[in-house]
Amino acid sequence: IDVIKEATLAITSLNETALNVTDNEGDLTMLEEQMSPLVDTTNKQAQRAKDSLSQLKNETKELDEGEVMLCHLYSENDIRTRKNEVNKLSRSFINEMKMFQSVQESFKADIKRKRQSLSAARKKEQLQREMEEFYRDVGSVKDDIDSIESATMEIQGYNDGLAWRDSTEKDEAALEAKVATLVEQTNKRATRTKSSLSRLKERTAELEEGDDDEEARLPDSDLRTRKNVLNLQSRKFISAMHLNQDAQREFKASVEEKRMARAKEAEKEEEEEPTNSANRVEVEPLPLAPTADLTSESSVGEEEFVYPRVPIARRTREIFSPNVWWMVDLSPCYDHDEETHQQGATPLVRRCIQAYDWTPEHARRVLKAYRQFFAMKKELQDWNGNSDGFAVIPCTEVWKMWKEHIVDMDNYFLDCKLLVGHVLRYSAQPYYDDQDDEMRADLESRRKFTHQKMKLRFGDRFDEELWGYDPNTKLGRFSSLRSFASSNRRLSAK
Secondary structure (H helix, E strand, O other): OHHHHHHHHHHHHHHHHHHHOOOOHHHHHHHHHHHHHHHHHHHHHHHHHHHHHHHHHHHHHHHHHOOOOOHHHOOHHHHHHHHHHHHHHHHHHHHHHHHHHHHHHHHHHHHHHHHHHHHHHHHHHHHHHHHHHHHHHHHHHHHHHHHHHHHHHHHHHHHHHHHHOOOOHHHHHHHHHHHHHHHHHHHHHHHHHHHHHHHHHHHHHHHHHOOOOHHHOOOHHHHHHHHHHHHHHHHHHHHHHHHHHHHHHHHHHHHHHHHHHHHHHHHHHHHHOOOOHHHOOOOOOOOOOOOOOOOOHHHOOOOOOOOOOOOOOOOOOOOOOOOHHHOOOOOHHHHOOOOOOOOOHHHHHHHHHHHHOOOHHHHHHHHHHHHHHHHHHHHHOOOOOEOOEOOOOOOHHHHHHHHHHHHOHHHHHHHHHHHOOOOOOOOOOOOOOOOOHHHHHHHHHHHHHHHHHHHHHHHHHOOHHHHOOOOOOOOOOOOOHHHHHHHHHHHHHO
16 A cells, blocks of 8 residues: 555656646656556556455454354454454555546646647747748748839830830840840749749648647638738739730830831832932931921911920839729728829729718729720720710719729829720710700610610620619619719819
8 A cells, every 4th residue: 555655646746747847748758658667566566455455354254253263262352453454454545546546647637738738839839930931931922023023114114215215226136135134034033923922822721721729720810911911912913914014015016116117217218219329419417497387377487396295104103904903902901002002993992982981892893883884985995975975874883983083183094094095085065954855865875875785795794783774773763864964064164
């Protein structure tokens, strides 16, 4: 029994060591190896004690019943003393064995919890390293995107130089070599960026599936941050690549145009060259003088300078392509992105939500119809309208979004050039009369024309409820024809 007590104390000591001192898996395994032979030895001692107690009980019972020799030498007092002693030892043995088994179970349970705690700590440390590595990779992606954008601006600079300055074949060959180097570097960065974004998205999906242990899971806020950052960088990468490819195409077209113009000029000179080169007279060109507008009688005899046409300045940085422009991001992280918050459909949708108290879902729905409206304008080349007004007219909600877009004068012109290649003028009729049956019939015919074209062009994607052809719908009749024409009347009056 004393051996069992000592074994119980030893296991308790091992348990305290495992809980308070051990901080790695190897130490726990070593403690388990120390306990195993101790338990085996103690179990053997316990079996021997159990057998001894059983033998003592049997002998005492035989003496009490007089079944053994010399039983007359034992008095009742002696037999009673034997019984009490045996019972006392039996109770002590049972209690110690219970204690011994209890500390074994506690040791095993504590070791299991300790292992789980160490595993959770390792997973948390791993997730922390995962986030640090994630931000390092995102930093590399940002650097590559910035390099792609810098290459795009450099190619656009070469293209502008070709447009505004005369160049020789040697100059163009040198520029082509520089652009080829930039394109090669850009393609390498694009491949690396695409691979990094794909790998980061796959890893984020794995982390989102999560772990059964809540303590070892990546917090939802970190998951949302990862997804928002990846989505933003993906959009930036797509936009940067579209702009880069557009710049490459423009440069190639400019070089080809220069070469074709040079070839035509050479052909023209060959045709005009006199057959007798000996009679050729070299004439020194005179400096350009101010030119007069000979088409106007008032300008005869007056010198008026003809100024060159000044092109509309480009944006400092074109963030979007025609497809990416329509993508909307209403997430909080978009507000802090200084590069994109002034361009694209997102600021337009935000202004409409604020101005008309629209829900985000309704604003996206109107934006889809607004995109179809632009596509139909482009397909019909309905830019300026004829003498009677536009052929395609918007519904009420699209008209509101169109108006909010026009208010953004810094971007509307350039957005139209980017999306449809032409500026969509905003004008209909200078005056609208409710009592004029002919005018109402004209607007109604254009409404039907718009409906037919949109339905034919977009099929099931055409939102008939939004365009308001059913008078029983919540959105009412088409475009409130009167509001559309009367607003244009006010603009024309101004």
